[in-house]
Amino acid sequence: MNLKHSLSALNKLRKSHSKQPGLFKQILHSVPVICNANRFAQSYQEQLPNGAPLKQPGENPLWDYFQNHTQGHGIWKWEHYFDVYHRHLAKFVGKKTDVLEIGIYSGGSLEMWRSYFGEKCHIYGVDIEEACKEYENNYVSVFIGDQENRAFWNDFKDKVDGIDVLIDDGGHTAAQQQVTLEEMLRHIRPGGVYICEDIHGTHNRFSAYASGLVDQLNSMRDSQFQSAVHSIHFYPYMLVIEKHAVQPKKLNAPKHGTIWQPFFKNTINE
Template identity: 45%
Template sequence: MVIKRTGASLTQMFKEFVRHPRTTLASQNRVPAFLRGIFFAHERSTAGDGDANEKPAPGEEVYPSNPLMDYFNAHEKGPGVFKWLHYFEMYHRHLAKFVGKDVHVMEIGVYSGGSLGMWRSYFGAGARITGVDIEPVCKAYENEHTKIVIGDQGDPSFWRRILADSPPIDVLIDDGGHTPEQQMVTLEQVLPRMKPGGVFICEDVHHLYNDFSSFVSGLDDALNAFRNTPVPPKKGDIRSVATPFQSWIHSIHHYPYAVVIEKHEKPITSFDAVRHGTEWQPFMGGRDS
């Protein structure tokens, strides 16, 4: 299995080298820093932080209350909902801005249908819910408020077909097949077509050396691109012209087993570092007023 996966990775790396030789070579320079981070995290986990007596026992963590957490805790019968408990704080942090609005929410991974009702309860009567699953039996959860689409999230042609007939998506929650390839295809096909201000959530990004996590690391790098303007607006200031990716991606957030990507409400054109004040230390050149 390891040999097969390594072979596939080398093949993909060669293809990318042929297409983008400079970028591929530059990416190899990141390996030492990547390993340094892995080792640091391992050392911190073995060294321990704080007083062990202050830590709750496994399974006794206290999660902050919010409408989604409260719904889940009260939902003891009916269609099943299966979620990591630490997700509920993440959901509320990034999705509260849509509550009470005419929002289109798409969740991949219908399973037993329980989360469809949870989203409608949270967002309100104006929410339009679309569930996506590869299992035809999930069509049973379709009703006047919820549409169920059957298909393979790892197939780009599936996304092109349903997105052509679907209203723009405000919120995408990928809780589907959980394989990195499915997750990457879904992000590539859906994120560019989501509404401004949209929120893309990918769940179940498990294990070290996860390919989807590596994919998102590439997006992290793209979000940090720097294109300095030769002539800034004012002497001493700095302006970096936004790349097309930066112009529509507001932020990328990492949580245990989850990634959240938020889009700008309106595209931006630049990032500006601006100086205010009249007194400056000379060791960085000071500033001419």
């Protein structure tokens, strides 16, 4: 890192400290723990029993579609993504579903999502290239704009009531991914799923941002974020956020039963 980048990083740290000194202190204390986790993961080794190969996922129509798609509009995906897709998106198959894919490229994935979700789905594609307008048809609507532009998303939300599935396969910069998540998470309907692809790199800034969301999901203070977000999942190069279908009012931990810590006689309820 050169001097210019170092000074820029220090300036950002100073601003963060001035805005939320308490939170900054907590995060600073977590840095050694994060370093320990990195060292553990880098040195981790595991051998499958008897050298058995990893098994391919079970029945997966998305994987079958991708494997059989050898001509036509191009689809470019990491192979391990298809198990993640099917795990989180199968519940929408055959239902009325609004899907947003950011990053149209050659248009092949628009056709794949239509084949997977069925005739009741409508697909919204977003791309910065004007030429992608040619992919529009009766079940695909294309919006041209910059996903890092909040005004673009405000315009999109004015025209589209809500989204059930969001797949960010766009520009892949941390800034683009962060703006998209911040602007669109509220626009994803209850029970909806957000997926961000290609967050690879050991110190990916968007992955670090998403880790901060995990901290808030684990907060002991009930928040609207916890009421909206059911779970956050990390996979290699991929982030998935699922929203609650029915928002809980608060997180509870009630006690059920009559006997507690039986190894202490004086705590047994008689």
